[in-house]
Amino acid sequence: MASIKKRPDGAWRARYRDAAGKEHARHFARKTDAQRWLDEVTASVVTGTYVDPKTAKTTVEQWCATWLEGYATRRPSTVRQARVHVAKIVDAFGAMPLQAVRPSHVKAWTAKLKADGAADSYVYALHGRLSQILADAVHDGVLPRNPCSRRTSPGAGRQRPYVATGEQVWALHDSMPEHLRDAVLLGAFVGLRTAETCGLRVTDVDLMRGVVSPAVQWPAEPLKTETSRTPVPIPHELSLLLADGANERTWMVEQPTGEQVPPWQIDRAVRAVREAVGLPDGFRFHDLRHHYASLLIEAGLSVKVVQERLRHASAKTTLDTYSHLFPGTEEATRSAIGAAITERVASVQATSCGLSAD
Numbered sequence: 001m002a003s004i005k006k007r008p009d010g011a012w013r014a015r016y017r018d019a020a021g022k023e024h025a026r027h028f029a030r031k032t033d034a035q036r037w038l039d040e041v042t043a044s045v046v047t048g049t050y051v052d053p054k055t056a057k058t059t060v061e062q063w064c065a066t067w068l069e070g071y072a073t074r075r076p077s078t079v080r081q082a083r084v085h086v087a088k089i090v091d092a093f094g095a096m097p098l099q100a101v102r103p104s105h106v107k108a109w110t111a112k113l114k115a116d117g118a119a120d121s122y123v124y125a126l127h128g129r130l131s132q133i134l135a136d137a138v139h140d141g142v143l144p145r146n147p148c149s150r151r152t153s154p155g156a157g158r159q160r161p162y163v164a165t166g167e168q169v170w171a172l173h174d175s176m177p178e179h180l181r182d183a184v185l186l187g188a189f190v191g192l193r194t195a196e197t198c199g200l201r202v203t204d205v206d207l208m209r210g211v212v213s214p215a216v217q218w219p220a221e222p223l224k225t226e227t228s229r230t231p232v233p234i235p236h237e238l239s240l241l242l243a244d245g246a247n248e249r250t251w252m253v254e255q256p257t258g259e260q261v262p263p264w265q266i267d268r269a270v271r272a273v274r275e276a277v278g279l280p281d282g283f284r285f286h287d288l289r290h291h292y293a294s295l296l297i298e299a300g301l302s303v304k305v306v307q308e309r310l311r312h313a314s315a316k317t318t319l320d321t322y323s324h325l326f327p328g329t330e331e332a333t334r335s336a337i338g339a340a341i342t343e344r345v346a347s348v349q350a351t352s353c354g355l356s357a358d
Contacts, residue, residue: 002042004034014038058142060101061094067133075221085129093130098137103147106130110154124156160324161290162280164188169291171277176269183253183266185241186212187288189295190232191310194263194285196223200252207239207246214311218263230311290322297325 002016007027014034015025024041028034064086071082092109093101106127113123131148138146164172173184186192186200190212198218205212213231217223234242246252253261266285274283289310296306303326307318 002038004031004038006031016041058098059094060096060098061090063098063137063142064090064094064133067136070136082129085126086133088126089130089133098134098143101134101147103149103152106148106152110152114154120154121156123154127152127154161321162283162287163290163294163325164279164283164287166291168278169288172270172273172279175273175277179256180253180261180266180269182242183261183285184288185238186252187285188291189238190234191289191292192232193217193289194266196228197253197285198251198261198263198266202246202249202252205242205246205252207243210234210236210239219260225313227313228311230308232309232311293318293322294325297322300327 002014004012004014007013011027011029012031012034013025013027014037015023016038017023026034026037028037068079068083068086072079074082093105096105110123110127113126114120118126127148131146134143134146134148137143169184169188173181173188176184183197186197187194192200192212192214195217196214199216199220200212200214201216204215210233211231212234214223214229223229242252250258251260253266255261263285270283270285275281293306293310296309301309303315303318306322307315310318312318
């Protein structure tokens, strides 16, 4: 319900009630201005972009605080990462009202982050977090539309992963502390991630059948996705290597004292020896998965099989990361085109010979 009424002081009072029955009013010097305001409100209601005027004053910082409260139900590590992202977002947009954030502001922000030296993947992750937060604001009726979109996305950036050679993998294995050597085997020949390696229990490995079944990640939390629980077959040769002393342990990788090994300890051990074994600066334990993927691809396995063994949610992830490792089709293309041209030349020559004989 909306109305416009002239007050004794000559001002025009425009008012309306929202869906909750709450009254909103503004005063204007001219009736046309009052009518224009009501028309704008009506249009926003019809298009589904209406926002309570008081709610519209909510700043990005205020909404981020509310958003984090609701996000606290996630696993602690996920919440910690979100808090780091939110801190960056608040630094850039904190004092701005939500409705004041424009696509141009988002693009300028991501451009500045890149200019300051932030990695493409990190900038992409920050943009994704901002989009997630603002999308929830739209869903909550605090923001009419999300200024983040594909147009503002900075792109994830593609970097070919470093694939360690077999010699480098075994050199890394031999250089690691003895109690961490099985971690290298699990990373390079099973494709386990760091937290999965630290959380792998002896009971999760069937050495007789040759199957590794990841069930939890460090310290003993559920894996992030159901796909990550996919069993991974391993050869008899690897089972023999992993079997040494396994019956005496709780965890496949544990301290000499029997305690669980945290991920940071494995990463620190890799950093300490990577240069000595010829691995590049920046090489991480997680990069051993790339060696595992390269072995599967070299063996001629299909994209679908490689996806399943790496426990990727989709084949797109596998192709985006390892497409350059799959056998090239350049020579096959040349052969196909060359055969077509050869067939044409032969046909022309045969026709010419026939005419000459006549």
